[in-house]
Amino acid sequence: MKTKLMTGVLLLAALLLIGCSGGGEGDAQPAADQKTEVAATPAVYPALPVTEDEALLRCKAAAAALGSNLKTALKQAMQDGGPVAALEVCNVQAPAIAAAIDEREGITVGRTSLKWRNPDNAPDAWERGVLEKFAADKSGGASTLDLETWAVVPGPDGGRDFRYMKAIPTLSLCLKCHGADVAPDVAEKIRTLYPADHATGYGLGDLRGAFSVSIAMAEVGDGGD
Ligand code: HEC
Numbered sequence: 001m002k003t004k005l006m007t008g009v010l011l012l013a014a015l016l017l018i019g020c021s022g023g024g025e026g027d028a029q030p031a032a033d034q035k036t037e038v039a040a041t042p043a044v045y046p047a048l049p050v051t052e053d054e055a056l057l058r059c060k061a062a063a064a065a066l067g068s069n070l071k072t073a074l075k076q077a078m079q080d081g082g083p084v085a086a087l088e089v090c091n092v093q094a095p096a097i098a099a100a101i102d103e104r105e106g107i108t109v110g111r112t113s114l115k116w117r118n119p120d121n122a123p124d125a126w127e128r129g130v131l132e133k134f135a136a137d138k139s140g141g142a143s144t145l146d147l148e149t150w151a152v153v154p155g156p157d158g159g160r161d162f163r164y165m166k167a168i169p170t171l172s173l174c175l176k177c178h179g180a181d182v183a184p185d186v187a188e189k190i191r192t193l194y195p196a197d198h199a200t201g202y203g204l205g206d207l208r209g210a211f212s213v214s215i216a217m218a219e220v221g222d223g224g225d
Helices: 001-022 032-038 052-105 125-139 172-178 184-193
Strands: 108-112 148-154 161-171 207-216
Touching: 052 108, 052 148, 052 161, 052 172, 052 184, 108 184, 125 148, 125 161, 125 207, 172 184
Parallel strands: none
Antiparallel strands: 108 207, 148 161, 161 207
């Protein structure tokens, strides 16, 4: 891991040197060995965000993409077959839509909630803290649409992860499957698909949960560790 990271840093340094030198000086550095290595590992060039601003933009874009793709799929499924059929679609498509964005953006994006339906969406410790803070802010009068937060946290392998969360309000469309009086056939289907469901009983405007996004930060250019 460490060697790979070092190679990446060296490669980036090499690329920056090449990029800035403009050619011509040709001061004979003894870099013969490095040359072959650079040629052999072109894919190591990091596409990871270097600044927090860049990471934030990418996380916001991924959350927005997940939100709009899910809403489109949900509306279509409700129109086509009503809530019972749409439950099947959510069950399969919600994780698949998130996974497709992960792959395209090199990011991890999903949804979480203090009262989750799918146990795979249960919050980790950081997410739980943020969800509790969102709930407290909302009780204090904040609008759900304004609730978002981000932080840089230690990631695996000694790196840094940028994490972002944005609150999701309960709209009237959501009540058919998350509301206080869900139709009996819908409730039965939910029990079959999610025996441990906690995600009913919501009212219009309640905080339903949040988008949660994380991306590894590039380990370069922070002026010495
Ligand atoms: C057709 C039924 C249905 C409707 C309508 C519906 N949902 Fe869901 N919702 C589900 C299902 C099923 C899951 C579990 C998806 C999965 O397996 O990842 C879910 C999961 C979620 C989650 C992820 C956390 C968890 O509980 O697992 C959030 C957040 C969420 N829904 C918000 C909403 C919002 C907001 C709306 C309205 C815009 C909405 N849902 C409308 C069925 C529905």
